[in-house]
Amino acid sequence: MFCEEARKFSFNVIVKQVLGLTSEEPETREILEGLVSIPLYIPGTPYARAVQARSRISSRVKAIIEERRSRNSRSSRNDFLEILLSVDTLSEDEKVSFVLDSLLGGYETTSLLMAMVVHLLGQSPTALEQLKLEHEQITSLKEKDECLNWEDYKTMEFTQNVISEALRYGNIVKFVHRKALKDVKFRDYLIPSGWKVLPVFTAVHLDSSVHANALQFHPWRWETQDQTSKRFTPFGGGSRCCPGSELAKIEVAFFLHHLVQNFRWTAEDADQPMAYPYVEFGKGLLINLDRCST
Ligand code: HEM
Known part of the structure; x- marks a missing residue:
């Protein structure tokens, strides 16, 4: 299922770019699950878990910031957080919020674009x-x-x-x-x-x-x-x-x-992107992938 793979890919990229973390962190996994949610706060629903995960990720980001500061290092890290920390005009909360917005904004949209490109090129x-x-x-x-x-x-x-x-x-x-x-x-x-x-x-x-x-x-x-x-x-x-x-x-x-x-692909089902109102592939874009002969 291409959409699922694309989500993993774009999530891994954004977590690495922003925080220098791998997707194996439990908090990032929870956010990932919570993102596929409805916008209602009902305890126990994915959205409720996402709200909790957001607050946990917030604490986690704050802890990472503290850790980097306490090392007082001219660290050689090259991630977004490092650049954000060098900005004096933002408060701590604004920096944390910026990190979270980037994580959330940079995940689903990019993976959907990837799926859209694969779908359209296939035709x-x-x-x-x-x-x-x-x-x-x-x-x-x-x-x-x-x-x-x-x-x-x-x-x-x-x-x-x-x-x-x-x-x-x-x-x-x-x-x-x-x-x-x-x-x-x-x-x-x-x-x-x-x-x-x-x-x-x-x-x-x-x-x-x-x-x-x-x-x-x-x-x-x-x-x-x-x-x-x-x-x-x-x-x-x-x-x-x-x-x-x-x-x-x-x-x-x-x-x-x-x-x-390296690859050629064919769509397994006639899976058209639809807006509900957010664009998605109803069946997750099932494709058959073959490695190209060289
Ligand atoms: C195909 C991929 C993407 C599309 C189509 C997309 C589209 C958009 C759109 C339409 C907005 C609203 C802009 C406005 O209100 O005028 C937005 C905002 C935003 N996007 Fe993206 N985005 C994509 C990828 C990303 C990525 C990779 C990141 C992470 C670095 C990101 C982070 C954000 C943030 C933080 C905002 C809020 C900006 C603000 O309110 O000042 N987006 N995006």
Whole structure:
């Protein structure tokens, strides 16, 4: 079941990036379980366990911070927490909250994007072939077992087009919440102070007057279309724009580098992504995976 594997993968990456921890920690496991939950506080439900797990993880993060401070070390650690600790303008609670938000925000969304890309590429052999060529070209310029780096990522132009197209077409996050803090005049409309506004990205991303043939998965459109335009906002916008957008894209790009060169897959069931309202694959995207012959 691809979705399940992708979740493990993206969770392991984010826990490592943010805290330098492995997923074997019991607290991270509990959060992982609790994330698949309903937004009601009923004792004993996954959500209740998630709330408890969040509070335990909070304590755990605080303990890690204390431990790092007490070592008073100029540690050679290279994780997000280390950078956060060097910032003087945030309180301790804000730092802990930032860590938790990154863990939670960086897990389900990225794994879903991964599943979306695998699903869409499975239906687009031409895109898959072009992707494979791009990654073979990168591999041919590297030493055996040499890791990918930022320079390699920048050369992955078609890969980035595929990812953008999966974000546009797949709409991992369909809308965001905003609240008018004062009266806002927008064109002929007045949004009174206190009103909630829900910008629905899907409506723009799937509008053919904005994106030609919007209901087709067509990564090549991004060869000429601007990926930074306000007509394409998979990571939101403004001051609350997603801070993990590059991490998510790199994660998927590097994952694809290994996948397309080594494996071929077919979907076992016609499993379409549906929004309930969060996008998911009803059957978890069952795929048959075969290693490519070299
Ligand atoms: C495909 C992957 C992802 C998608 C589609 C996505 C999308 C979004 C969107 C739409 C928002 C709301 C932005 C707004 O209100 O304007 C957001 C916020 C956020 N995301 Fe992501 N995200 C992804 C991956 C990540 C990752 C990997 C991280 C972790 C580093 C992350 C951390 C956050 C955080 C902390 C916020 C809250 C920012 C704030 O309120 O200031 N996200 N994301």
